Amino acid sequence: MPALEAIEGALEARGYRVTPARRAVLQAILSRPEHFTAEEVMRRARAGRATVFRTVRLLCELGLLCRVLLEDGRLHYRLLGPRRHHHHLVCVECGRVQDLEECAVGGLVRELASATGYEIQGHWLEFYGRCLSCREPDQGGVR
Amino acid sequence: MPALEAIEGALEARGYRVTPARRAVLQAILSRPEHFTAEEVMRRARAGRATVFRTVRLLCELGLLCRVLLEDGRLHYRLLGPRRHHHHLVCVECGRVQDLEECAVGGLVRELASATGYEIQGHWLEFYGRCLSCREPDQGGVR
DNA sequence: GCGATGATTGATACGAGGTATCACTGATGC
DNA sequence: GCATCAGTGATACCTCGTATCAATCATCGC
Ligand SMILES: [Mn+2]
Ligand SMILES: [Mn+2]
Ligand SMILES: [Zn+2]
Ligand SMILES: [Zn+2]
Numbered sequence: 001m002p003a004l005e006a007i008e009g010a011l012e013a014r015g016y017r018v019t020p021a022r023r024a025v026l027q028a029i030l031s032r033p034e035h036f037t038a039e040e041v042m043r044r045a046r047a048g049r050a051t052v053f054r055t056v057r058l059l060c061e062l063g064l065l066c067r068v069l070l071e072d073g074r075l076h077y078r079l080l081g082p083r084r085h086h087h088h089l090v091c092v093e094c095g096r097v098q099d100l101e102e103c104a105v106g107g108l109v110r111e112l113a114s115a116t117g118y119e120i121q122g123h124w125l126e127f128y129g130r131c132l133s134c135r136e137p138d139q140g141g142v143r
Numbered sequence: 144m145p146a147l148e149a150i151e152g153a154l155e156a157r158g159y160r161v162t163p164a165r166r167a168v169l170q171a172i173l174s175r176p177e178h179f180t181a182e183e184v185m186r187r188a189r190a191g192r193a194t195v196f197r198t199v200r201l202l203c204e205l206g207l208l209c210r211v212l213l214e215d216g217r218l219h220y221r222l223l224g225p226r227r228h229h230h231h232l233v234c235v236e237c238g239r240v241q242d243l244e245e246c247a248v249g250g251l252v253r254e255l256a257s258a259t260g261y262e263i264q265g266h267w268l269e270f271y272g273r274c275l276s277c278r279e280p281d282q283g284g285v286r
Numbered sequence: 287g288c289g290a291t292g293a294t295t296g297a298t299a300c301g302a303g304g305t306a307t308c309a310c311t312g313a314t315g316c
Numbered sequence: 317g318c319a320t321c322a323g324t325g326a327t328a329c330c331t332c333g334t335a336t337c338a339a340t341c342a343t344c345g346c
Contacts, residue, residue: 017313021324039303048325053304069267075216075303089261098259104251109270116241117275118232124212124269127252132260160342164295182331191296196333218332 002079004030007064014062021047025055035068035076035097068097071128091131098131145222147173150207157205164190168198178211178219178240211240214271234274241274 002010007026008018016022028045029036042052056077059065068076068088078097089098105125113120145153150169151161159165171188172179185195199220202208211219211231221231221240232241248268256263 017322019312019323037303048327050305050307050326051324054323057304069212069216071265071267073212073216073218089255089259089263091261092264098261100255105248105268108247112232112243112270113272116232117278118234118241118270118272119278120232120270120272121235122214122271124214124267125248126267127255127261127263128265129256129261129263135260135262160293162294162341180331181333191298193297193334193336194295197294 002064007059010062010064016058021045021051022055025052029059029065029077029079035078035095037074037076041077066099069124069126071126087125087127089127089129091134092128093130093134096131100127145207150202153205153207154201159201164188164194165198168195172202172208172220172222176238178221178238180217180219209242212267212269214269230268230270232270232272234277235271236273236277239274243270 004023004026008023011018011022024045024047025041028041031044032040038053038056041056042049045052047055056065060067060077063084064080065077066080066086066088068078068090070076070090071092076097085103087100087103089100090096103125105123109120109123112118147166147169151166154161154165167188167190168184171184174187175183181196181199184199185192188195190198199208203210203220206227207223208220209223209229209231211221211233213219213233214235219240228246230243230246232243233239246268248266252263252266255261
């Protein structure tokens with residue numbers, strides 16, 4: 001999880017200004033739990049609606065945020081470490097999100113490309129389930 | 144692609160009535176291209192907004208429609224043959240959608256489950272690219 | 287047939303989540 | 317100093333739904 005300065009550095013490095021509005025959005029994001037909606041950021045950042053959405057989009061484009069697609073189709077955002085393209089495992093009970101280390105469908109993409117003739121450019125892949133701690137009561141585990 | 148009578152039969156078989164409003168929605172769907180939004184159905188079916196959305200949801204639940212997640216997060220719908228759970232390959236240029244024969248991440252799901260302890264209950268998986276015909280101009284192919 | 291019951295409908299309001307406009311502000315470059 | 321352009325935010329607007337609720341329709345027991 002990058003610190004404020006790291007994110008601001010990444011913005012400046014790409015020619016974007018670090019303005020008060022952007023800093024407000026960044027602070028709101030850093031104060032949020034592991035994943036959040038743009039609306040939640042809105043409520044905490046002293047910045048206009050359009051600016052919040054623009055900033056979130058910008059951070060996604062720069063690879064500083066990743067988008068987490070929930071099972072019901074809602075979109076959340078999440079700070080991204082230095083990681084590249086990857087996918088998520090979302091606990092539908094407690095909301096915990098686990099980044100999956102890498103993209104496990106690379107082989108599948110190649111197979112599909114040769115089977116269908118498509119030039120495959122991207123994909124969505126998200127998994128949903130119940131995490132270990134949410135399952136524990138089930139199992140009548142220790143204690 | 145099921146015909147009107149087949150869909151109506153499926154509704155009746157599960158205890159749902161085939162009403163004029165539902166028939167109007169079905170006809171609008173059958174007149175649409177391979178995938179469509181609920182809004183497009185709205186514009187063609189003489190039926191109230193709520194009814195259109197309710198009917199589309201019902202058809203999804205009954206397995207008569209499948210949901211196609213576009214790259215930008217929008218949701219389209221598509222008539223489903225007798226197929227089960229599967230995924231899509233969407234051409235981002237012409238919009239063509241190809242149903243993938245089966246779910247190719249079953250093995251991955253099992254691996255993930257044992258690696259993470261999650262009980263994995265579902266997933267989203269959609270691929271985006273350019274289909275063969277949309278690529279052809281690229282390649283200076285035959286003719 | 288008759289009334290009770292439950293399914294279905296559509297007008298309408300509401301809500302989330304996001305984009306388009308556009309006049310304005312504030313840095314930057316010269 | 318002035319032109320230019322990135323950034324801003326109020327606001328209107330849009331899509332894609334869901335909630336409400338009174339009206340209607342079909343069915344069923346009698
Ligand atoms: Mn992530
Ligand atoms: Mn399909
Ligand atoms: Zn959990
Ligand atoms: Zn195509």
